[in-house]
Amino acid sequence: MVDLSVKIGDLSLRNPVMTASGTFGYGTEFEDFVNFSRMGGIIVKGTTIRHREGNAYPRLAEVPSGMLNAVGLQNKGVDYFCENIYPTVKNYDTNVIVNVSGASIEDYVATAEKINDLEGIPAIELNISCPNVKQGGMAFGTSCSAAAEVVKAVRKAYNKTLIVKLSPNVTDIAEIARAVEAEGADSVSLINTIMGMAINAETRKPVLSTVTGGLSGPCVKPVALRMVWQVSKAVNIPIVGLGGIMNATDAIEFFLAGATAIEIGTANFIDPSVTMKVVDGIEDYLKRHNYESIKQIIGKLEL
Amino acid sequence: MSKKYQLDGTVIKNEWVTSTYFKMTLSFETLPEIKAGQFAELRIDETPTVFLRRPISIHDVRPENKEMDLLIQKVGDGTAWLSTRKEDDKVNVIFPLGNGFDTDVAENKPVLLVGGGVGIAPLLHLGRVLSSEGRKVHFLLGFRKEADILPLNAYKEVGEVFITTEDGSVGDKGFVTNHSLWKNADYARIFSCGPTPMMKALSTVAREKNIDCEVSLENKMACGVGACLCCVTQTHEGHKCVCTDGPVFNINELPW
Numbered sequence: 001m002v003d004l005s006v007k008i009g010d011l012s013l014r015n016p017v018m019t020a021s022g023t024f025g026y027g028t029e030f031e032d033f034v035n036f037s038r039m040g041g042i043i044v045k046g047t048t049i050r051h052r053e054g055n056a057y058p059r060l061a062e063v064p065s066g067m068l069n070a071v072g073l074q075n076k077g078v079d080y081f082c083e084n085i086y087p088t089v090k091n092y093d094t095n096v097i098v099n100v101s102g103a104s105i106e107d108y109v110a111t112a113e114k115i116n117d118l119e120g121i122p123a124i125e126l127n128i129s130c131p132n133v134k135q136g137g138m139a140f141g142t143s144c145s146a147a148a149e150v151v152k153a154v155r156k157a158y159n160k161t162l163i164v165k166l167s168p169n170v171t172d173i174a175e176i177a178r179a180v181e182a183e184g185a186d187s188v189s190l191i192n193t194i195m196g197m198a199i200n201a202e203t204r205k206p207v208l209s210t211v212t213g214g215l216s217g218p219c220v221k222p223v224a225l226r227m228v229w230q231v232s233k234a235v236n237i238p239i240v241g242l243g244g245i246m247n248a249t250d251a252i253e254f255f256l257a258g259a260t261a262i263e264i265g266t267a268n269f270i271d272p273s274v275t276m277k278v279v280d281g282i283e284d285y286l287k288r289h290n291y292e293s294i295k296q297i298i299g300k301l302e303l
Numbered sequence: 304m305s306k307k308y309q310l311d312g313t314v315i316k317n318e319w320v321t322s323t324y325f326k327m328t329l330s331f332e333t334l335p336e337i338k339a340g341q342f343a344e345l346r347i348d349e350t351p352t353v354f355l356r357r358p359i360s361i362h363d364v365r366p367e368n369k370e371m372d373l374l375i376q377k378v379g380d381g382t383a384w385l386s387t388r389k390e391d392d393k394v395n396v397i398f399p400l401g402n403g404f405d406t407d408v409a410e411n412k413p414v415l416l417v418g419g420g421v422g423i424a425p426l427l428h429l430g431r432v433l434s435s436e437g438r439k440v441h442f443l444l445g446f447r448k449e450a451d452i453l454p455l456n457a458y459k460e461v462g463e464v465f466i467t468t469e470d471g472s473v474g475d476k477g478f479v480t481n482h483s484l485w486k487n488a489d490y491a492r493i494f495s496c497g498p499t500p501m502m503k504a505l506s507t508v509a510r511e512k513n514i515d516c517e518v519s520l521e522n523k524m525a526c527g528v529g530a531c532l533c534c535v536t537q538t539h540e541g542h543k544c545v546c547t548d549g550p551v552f553n554i555n556e557l558p559w
């Protein structure tokens with residue numbers, strides 16, 4: 001038996017495999033394909049203080065080895081989550097983590113406070129990196145002072161595990177990671193989507209209603225790995241790595257680069273049971289290399 | 304919501320039916336129950352330009368053989384790859400997805416199934432279901448020109464078939480909404496799948512004639528299971544997912 005368990009702040013994960021926000025709904029959508037009790041956690045959709053309609057259709061552009069999305073944080077708001085979704089997801093036999101988004105510090109704090117009251121939610125992932133909403137979102141994640149300010153305010157209001165999700169759309173991601181660590185973040189997760197764009201040459205129009213959107217899928221993996229590696233050298237808190245993970249080998253690469261846990265996003269669209277295969281594959285890898293614990297490979301890139 | 308499966312289907316037959324349309328028959332170890340109007344998401348392999356699955360309507364089902372047929376128009380690299388699948392090849396499928404048509408029709412009048420181009424695909428299974436429930440089925444199918452007309456024998460077994468072509472080479476000339484059958488149209492419900500402009504024009508006619516009308520939309524999809532929120536359409540109740548709240552909507556739900 002190999003030990004797959006890891007800890008992120010006070011949060012214990014039975015294995016390091018979670019699903020990425022916005023790609024796995026509230027879990028229910030994938031119930032027929034996975035076994036929640038074999039997952040480290042589910043990070044649910046981006047949740048905001050009020051209902052958001054999101055951006056206009058088209059919100060999706062396919063690109064080689066990936067996709068651009070411009071969903072724009074469509075969700076029914078935190079009160080709807082607490083009343084209508086929490087009663088179901090709290091019974092899942094896995095960690096359910098809420099991804100919290102906002103357009104102002106007050107919104108982030110108010111949303112985090114409401115989630116803090118939910119006994120069955122052991123952690124939040126603070127999304128300061130959504131490229132698809134005009135005000136806020138990514139604006140907080142692209143400046144050290146703004147990132148520090150929002151994390152400081154949320155830290156006061158939220159006393160469980162606080163993961164801060166970083167934007168790759170910055171010059172120096174390690175600097176932002178250090179800034180949020182200093183304000184009490186228990187962990188950082190990275191990367192959110194990379195700002196991109198698609199054009200239809202025939203119509204001379206952008207493919208997405210918002211012109212630009214967020215790039216995800218295997219095409220972003222090299223960028224994500226590089227950033228996890230840089231951040232792992234800059235901070236002491238555990239890192240949750242994601243971006244383009246399609247299989248167990250991809251996941252192992254993130255552990256070697258310094259991630260303590262990983263999230264799987266876009267891959268769920270191609271194979272809705274991919275998380276189960278990644279868990280099995282990580283276990284096989286560890287056995288094959290005679291490791292007893294996943295912890296033995298975290299950050300163990302050989303230079 | 305019906306239980307969803309991810310299964311490898313075995314290609315039993317894959318044949319061109321016109322120069323751009325092909326019919327693929329897949330067989331499964333177990334075939335789940337499929338409602339008319341539901342669809343499948345097919346994985347495309349070995350094609351660097353294609354990353355996402357492709358949504359395709361379920362055209363016909365034969366539960367006794369655990370087989371289903373797909374009617375596919377080759378438009379790009381994904382459908383091109385599907386067209387090259389040979390007998391015994393496997394295709395990975397997630398299905399059945401979506402809500403399907405509401406075949407529970409109270410009034411004892413005939414029903415009208417209106418299709419344009421590849422939109423006629425889900426109407427065959429739908430016609431079979433409705434006619435097995437003892438309902439009289441009329442198909443009204445629109446094509447550009449004679450060469451585009453798809454094989455219609457199976458449709459003719461199920462109901463009466465009316466055709467329009469834009470150039471008038473076969474059937475009535477013009478669009479489906481120009482057909483002479485509208486003069487004394489008296490139907491319990493209209494069901495439709497086809498290009499959006501066709502369905503919008505149809506919904507205007509249905510409203511004028513006060514006939515209940517359902518349309519099946521074909522938005523771009525990523526997950527197909529209601530998780531990514533990429534496939535939304537605007538409704539009177541805000542954005543709804545075409546993959547789970549649809550693909551079939553009553554026109555009263557849409558701001559058309």
Ligand SMILES: Cc1cc2nc3c(=O)[nH]c(=O)nc-3n(C[C@H](O)[C@H](O)[C@H](O)COP(=O)(O)OP(=O)(O)OC[C@H]3O[C@@H](n4cnc5c(N)ncnc54)[C@H](O)[C@@H]3O)c2cc1C
Nearest residue numbers: 357358359360374375376378379380381382424521522550
């Ligand atoms: C619920 C649903 C059911 C469908 N049922 C069928 C079916 O039974 N048979 C069938 O042949 N097709 C069906 N489609 C459309 C089919 O999914 C697309 O034609 C296919 O994804 C194109 O893939 P491709 O890689 O060949 O082409 P791509 O390279 O993706 O596209 C080629 C061209 O087709 C256009 N296109 C792609 N997808 C769509 C779409 N969803 N609607 C309109 N235009 C599109 C693109 O804009 C582009 O111009 C359905 C779509 C949906 C959403």
Ligand SMILES: Cc1cc2nc3c(=O)[nH]c(=O)nc-3n(C[C@H](O)[C@H](O)[C@H](O)COP(=O)(O)O)c2cc1C
Nearest residue numbers: 020021022046069127191192216217243244265266
């Ligand atoms: C359709 C879609 C919706 C997303 N929504 C959110 C969101 O609400 N909040 C968030 O923090 N990240 C969101 N993301 C970003 C993912 O969680 C993830 O960071 C990104 O896709 C990179 O990982 P991947 O390549 O494995 O998908 C979304 C991504 C996609 C594709």
Ligand code: FES
Nearest residue numbers: 525527532534546
């Ligand atoms: S395709 Fe993902 S929600 Fe419809």
